[in-house]
Amino acid sequence: MPRPEPARWASEAKVGEEVLVLCRFPQLENSQFFATTSNFQIEGLETPTPSLLVDEAWRFKGRHMRPMTTNLFFHDEVSSSARELGTSPHVVHFDLDRAGLSSRPERIRAPKHKPLPEDLEDDEVDMAEVAEEEAEGVEDAGAADPDSAAGPITSPKASPKASPRASPRASPKLSPKVSPKLSPKMAPKDEFLRVRKKRQPRRRVIASSHSK
Structure with missing residues (x-):
């Protein structure tokens, strides 16, 4: 596979000179994709x-093609009333990068699970342990004497801390702390921003849709 080369007009054209560049999207031509989009950003065109x-949300990789003989440019979308802008030998061919294609990032939702002991305070940990011990004591007493299971049962391991009213610091369960992670789908955007900082002096470039 040949090594990609920079645009010819990047070295031939003078700074401030207008260059007409044809941008082609063969996989999306004659489709409704561009009819529902609102923002286009071309990075590193030269x-x-x-x-x-x-x-x-969607990323495309481009490459510069060999100069072509005749290329038509239109101001509006392809139609019988479109106005021709001119011709140019400079062509950029954009291909859909299926590996990097992604839909809009979804909201990061916290997983539903019980808070871990390290996320709770000391009083809450003690109350949780006492509650578990009480439940185990009730099950053991019911299994030993089924007739007295209906009556009041006091666990020998019960302590004053067993009553939820005894602790003024009792509070509802804390939601787990989940640190939001950067979606890998946004990584291409960061790459584009880094490319923008390293760009050469900006030249005026007109990127238009293509039709024959």
Whole structure:
């Protein structure tokens, strides 16, 4: 596979000169994809590896093609009333990066599980242990004397801390602390931002849709 090369106009054109560049999307031409999008960002158009970010959710990789003989450019979407802008030998071919394609990131939801002992205070840990001991004592007493199971039963291990009213610091269960993690789907965006900082002096470039 040939090594990607930077755009020819990046070295031939002068700073401030307008360059007409054709951006092609063969996998999405004649589709409704672009009709529902609102934000396009092309990064590193003059570099060997240009990239296209759509609505900050979909990523496309681009490559510069050999100069073509005739390329038509239109101001609006393809239609019989579209206005032709001109021709140019500069073409960028964008392919869908299926490995990096992602939908909009979903909200990070905390998993539903009981709080761990280290997340609770000392009083709450003692109350939880006493409650478990009481439950075990009731089960043992019921199994030893089934006739007296209906009567009041006092566990020998019960302590004044067993009553939830005895502790003024009793509070509802704490929700688990879950630290939000950066979704790997947003990693491509960071890469684009890093590429932007290393770009060469900006030149005026017009990226248009393509039609024959």
